[in-house]
Amino acid sequence: MIATLGSKAIQDVINAGRFGRFAWRSAAVSLRRCAHRQTYPLIWNQVNIIGVRSVPVIMITGAFVGMTLAVQAYDQLAGMGLEEHLGVLINISVVKELGPVLAAVMLAGRIGGALTAELGTMNVTEQIDAVRSMGTDPIAYLVVPRFLACLILTPVLIIYADLMGVVGGALVSFLQLGINSRAYWNFSASGVELWDVSIGVVKGFFFGGAIAIISCYKGFTCKEGAHGVGQACTEAFVASFISILALDFALAVVFKNVYLTFWPLKSLV
């Protein structure tokens, strides 16, 4: 049993090392290739697949997040006579946390699964070996466009999710809960700063990068057969989901410290 645990631990360390090397290579090649004109059509193709086709699902996610928050939070605030502050609560939750995290989770399911399945199928049908056999770097040709597209588009999609969350929350607040719209927006404007929106958008870069790298790695290393591809997709989603939550926590700590460091300077500006 100890031997089994030991060999599993060694294998996990080896896999972590392989993933680290893959992530490092992907980032380094992306940096080099983003200046190449030849890469742009490949990125553009992925922008369409990853970005444009994700817009509806991301907007629906954002809208429902805002609407649900309005319904859930109203009773607590109304009990204290603070129902007109509902906008602050909804909007700050949407732009800072729920919008970015839930949008990223949706993207991990929609894009991550698709990337892993596509690259995994290419792997088991020797298409990745074919790229290598023709003297081309599969990371440059297959990973870089997907990575850069995710990096660019996840923050943009988060802005869509935020926007729809704000709209969805406002509509439920005005039409269903009968909150005064002027007060709602006034309190929102005073409570939600550009900094809060920026945090959510910046998180998108990290979430997008994590989703792309994890999904591509799982596709590149997936085992043979339909079962292998299916398993890789599941693993990619689970790993992306956990990474999103872990990154969210780490970034929350970092941003809080940054805010506390620079907050005294705000009055000078």
Added chain:
Amino acid sequence: MNESEDHKSLPQDADYSGPLIEVRNLTKKFGKKLVLDKISLSIEKGKTTVIIGPSGCGKTVLIKHFIVLQRPTSGQVYFKGRRIDDLSERELYGVRTHFGYLFQEGALFDSITIAENIMFPIRQHFKGVKWREAEELVKAKLAMVGLDGFQNYYPANLSGGQRKRAALARAVALNPEVLLYDEPTTGLDPIRSDIINELILKFERELGVTTIVVTHDMKSAYKVADRIIMLHNGRVIADGDADHIRNHPHPTVQQFINGQVSEDDLAVLRMSGTLATSQFLPRDFQ
């Protein structure tokens, strides 16, 4: 056209007269499984070498070592006298442009058209090539395999034989010096198989390429081979021309080329039980 990769590190044809490809004491293990066991062989320029052997004996693994798609566990691989198995992936990209590889299932990129598949290596290595020029090249390559007019088809819309021929057109897109065929006739009917055999001979004749074919189709092997190498249990057990192989005294070679099952295999089948007792009948599920 300016070739973007610098291949000056490889000797030019006039400078080099040794074997084109050479492997020395090549051993490959997957975990504890020994697939290739200290294989040493060399491939002469301009000849067609056929590697035969039963399924799972390591034929594909061996030719993947020729372009270092697999790294040896131990041993060395040389191309034009230069050791290549210890090169980095980046250094290997230049070396691999000297090779064309026809994968067992074609390995065409299924999300792009046949024309885009063939254009892929051209546009990767000849950065300045104009679209019109590339289209002409694609047309010429497809015409060589009898598929001109199929430019806008997707791989899924082609038959098995057409897919192999399209993959072959992609493999010769960079005018390679060496063509590696991995089971080129597997899954094809006898007529389509013979078309592939004729294409192998045509490319050897017209392009002067060095050809290495992995197959267990003996008809194909006898038709195209200048030299036949037989692998068994990760080792070379026979090496020579077609007549040498036909008259080889090794019983495993004779069983393989004549398609005869061995007594050991028959004994295993007998021990597995009879069909009637092991088979469920439809009424068992009612």
